[in-house]
Amino acid sequence: MSALLQIDRLSVIYHINGYALPALQEVDLHLAAGEKLGLVGESGAGKTTLAGAVMGLLPRGATVKGKIIFKGKILSPAHFARLRGREMVLIPQNVYNSLNPVLSIGQQMEDLQIEGKIPREKRQATMLNLLQKVRLPRPQAVPGSYPHQLSGGMKQRVLLAMGLSRSPSLVLADEPTKGLDPVRRMGILSLVRELVDRNGQSLVLITHDLNAAVYLCDTVALMYRGQLVEIIPASRLLTAGLHPYTRALLAAAPERGLGIPARVDGPPSPFPLHGCPYSPLCELCLPACRKEKPPLFPVGHGHLVRCGQIA
Amino acid sequence: MGSYLLRRMLIALVSLVGVTFITFLLIFLVPGDPAEMVAEARFGHAVGDREVELVRVMEGFDQAIPTQYWRWMGHLLSLDLGHSLINRKPVLELIRSRLPATLLLAFSSLLISLVIALPAGLLAALRKDTWLDTFARLFALLGVSIPGFWLSYLLIIFFSLQLKILPVSGYGGLKTLVMPSLALGLGMTGLVARLLRASLLEVWQQDYLRAARANGIGERKILFKYALKNAMIPVVTVIGLQLGMLLSGTVIIENIFGWPGLGMLLLDGIFNRDFPIVQGCVLVIAVCFILINVAVDLFYAWLDPRIRWSTGG
């Protein structure tokens, strides 16, 4: 498969009061056209940062190193503005504050169809069609309403409709079910899968729900403290996950299906700049793990693990 | 929408009635016997007790306060604000002849303020922590801190006495308008610029701007459509409050620059103990204040749909 998106040794450092925080460390990732990738990790792992880097939407002052290659082109700051919304889109993490409170849904959605001169009726029809696609109840009432009049689930569907309005080839969804109740969660996830599959779009689903990733994606990448620790075909994750962090997640997660159990949510120790990021918590840690970061080691079937026990 | 407006209108109405009552009571706050003042004005300085008593009965000063208020309100509703004790002209006539000058001054102050403050606040926020931002903030701080009367004299010294390009005082033409407008509007300019900067920086952090960018909305639209409308919400409130301050500021500024407006009429009325004039001016200024507030509330509702649709407290 040809790569739609390739991330090459991507590092991001935030600077807070003169203190450097490495949020991403040499991340390598590959996404084929039409592939659906789940990006899983506890909060603070750097998932949102990764999405921000791909979209060119990191806060000012963040240092970015490495390459992001999209459709064969190395992206520079000038490219992002042209690609956003058209070629790649980010369904944002915070449902509750991601729609502009003083503009109606219709005003915000119409701004996404600016190319060319489209007659008003056609715009309205396109908008309604999109709102129907995301299965909003009473779609014709939505354009005239304001964000504060919609429930969280409705907002999420509107955001989805906006993101998909120009059929971008890459969809990044940052915890699209965060803050929704479990019943709504499943509905949104199947909707995302259905829409993305119908258009053959590539998806990066950011979540900390292992089951959601397995259900929706072809491949799952597990992240811990700014580094990828394992990349595994989704169908093999539940049975063949190898990294100690993955195994800790699996041991705790399946019955509950969501959330990060306290055991793997590490203490707020400083990032180990050398060695494996998981070494302070790892039960299988070797002396070598603390000194040198193990490489992402291929173990077959497109499965890669970064672990001193295996490499 | 309806209930919000209805509530604001109701509050405005109650304020109006309150204002008339307080204005009416001003007669009794002026030292001296109102009947005697009116008699003096009518019959000259050497009035005897007979004349005073005559006026007291004729004007109803001997009656209970609620009765007097009722009578005064009756006159007010038929647009009769009484006559000046000094020159016997109808107060309404005097106010009508002075009001345009004050409105002109207030409006041009507001205009100058906004024309300076909005771009300054915007640029300061966009160029945060550059020399431009520092300069704008320093200017805003000075604007807020310098009292209008002091600035008036500085302006007069600089533009009239040194450069000799603007007249010291007077009314008529653009040249006479410049200095009083600047002096009156500077405080508001500083405040609005500072507030817009802070408010825009706050809005700049919001997720909805990041989300709009992620959907490919261009930077120009992000600023003028997505950010500014949100950032203006607190600014509009302050502009409304400041407009009231502006009106009261005219009293001092008009007297410094010999600007024949309501403020000058009011101050003359106070010095002459001409209470019908004082009452009339205070009433008109208060009514303007209330009307401005209603207008701000309307504008506010247009800006912020969360208010427009709210039904409860």
Ligand SMILES: Nc1ncnc2c1ncn2[C@@H]1O[C@H](COP(=O)(O)OP(=O)(O)O)[C@@H](O)[C@H]1O
């Ligand atoms: N704007 C920022 N400035 C400074 N540090 C940040 C910023 N955004 C995120 N971080 C830090 O970077 C790390 C990764 O954050 P994030 O990418 O949001 O993780 P996730 O999305 O996986 O929860 C965290 O330690 C977080 O505190």
Ligand SMILES: [Mg+2]
């Ligand atoms: Mg996140």
